[in-house]
Amino acid sequence: MTPDxxxxxxxxxxLAAHLNDPDLRILDASWHMPDAGRDAKAEYDAAHIPGARFFDIDEISDLRSELPHMAPPVEKFMxxxxxxxxxxxxxxxxxxxxGLFSAPRVWWLFRLMGKRDVAVLDGGFPKWQREERETEDLPPMVRDRHMTVQRQAGLVKDVTQVAAASKLLDHEIIDARSPExxxxxxxxxxxxxRAGHIPNSRNLPYGNLLNADGTMKDAAAIKAALDAAGVDLSKPVxxxxxxxxTAAIINLALERVGHANHALYDGSWAEWGMFTDLKVAKG
Structure with a gap:
């Protein structure tokens, strides 16, 4: 059991114990790969945890960018x-x-906006349903609430910063995609x-950080997975x-083991794989 x-x-x-807390806000941040044939919003409308709002990762993003679901401008997020x-x-x-797939992305997004009182539900909706906990199909009653945002620029990296890190070897770049x-x-x-990876990056498939039931592994097992991937935690990540x-799953895992010096490359392979002037490693 992972500590809360x-x-x-x-x-x-x-979550069940705090479900009726007046200052609790629950977000359904379900998102699926375009080829998955699933409609996250329709599934939310059919059943969700009581009081949950739907967080549309694709819409609450920077729609001016050609890249998918880039972090939104501060004003849009607010x-x-x-x-x-x-x-x-x-x-x-x-x-x-x-289970634990897209929710850490929204956890990271709140962190990027300077909000720290945010947690991911371990095991997600599948675990909630397996335990036969309460669900509903009604939209919640919503009242406007003011939000103050202080963007934490150090939590996100752009392609130029990642290219420099790849050359200088002063960061560990960890890729959450499958080995293939x-x-x-x-x-x-x-x-x-293009196919391949950022030169000098390490591969830690996000599934290696999860248990069979979709919950996150404990701190010792997370550290073992990082070690197995060859990650040097004396460096920023x-x-x-x-x-x-899914990169954000690694950020969440790093936070769980006390390694706070981490950032996310928002463009990821959707950006790096597109530009022919950026080197690609294989194997």
Whole structure:
């Protein structure tokens, strides 16, 4: 059993005990790969944890960018959260319908906006349902709530910063994609992208940080997975993946083991794999 921490990860039991807290806000941040054939919003409408609001990762993003679901401008994040009734003084719990997949992305996004009272639901909606806990299909009653944001620029990296880190070897770059995608053995799911990985990056498939039931491994097992991937935790870490979603699982895991010096490469392979002037490693 992983210890509950309202700033990183909480159990279904913790959430059930706090479900009626007046300053609790629950977000369903389910997101699926485009080829998964699943509609996250429709699934939310059919059943969700009582009081949960739907957080649309694709819409609450920087739609000016050609890259998928890049972090939104501060003003957009604030306005969307206000409309959802999420603001200052709230404890936020984020979950997804896969177990532990896209919710850490929204946890990271709140961190980027300077909000620390936010946790991911360990095991997500599948665990909640397996335990036969209460669900509903009604939208919550929402009241506007003011939100103050202080963007933490150090938590996100752009392509120039990642390229420098790849050359200078002064960061550990950790890629959450599958070994087949990392090595370049299979084609990328997004058309037009080269196969392979950022030179001098390490591969830690996000599934290696999870238990069979979709919960996150404990601190000792997380450290073992980092060690097995060859990660040197004396260095700051940059996480990456296909499009900046599952990379955040590594950020969450790093936070759980007390390694606070980490950032996420928001463009991830959707950006790096597109530009022919950036080097690609294989194998």
């Amino acid at each position: 921490d309202p700033q990183t990860l909480v159990s279904t039991g913790w 306005s969307r959260m206000r409309a959802m009734g999420v603001g200052d003084g709230h404890q936020v719990v984020v979950y997804d319908s896969s 995608r990392f090595s370049g053995a299979v084609a990328e799911p997004r058309p037009g992208l 940059i996480t990456t993946c296909g499009s900046g979603i």
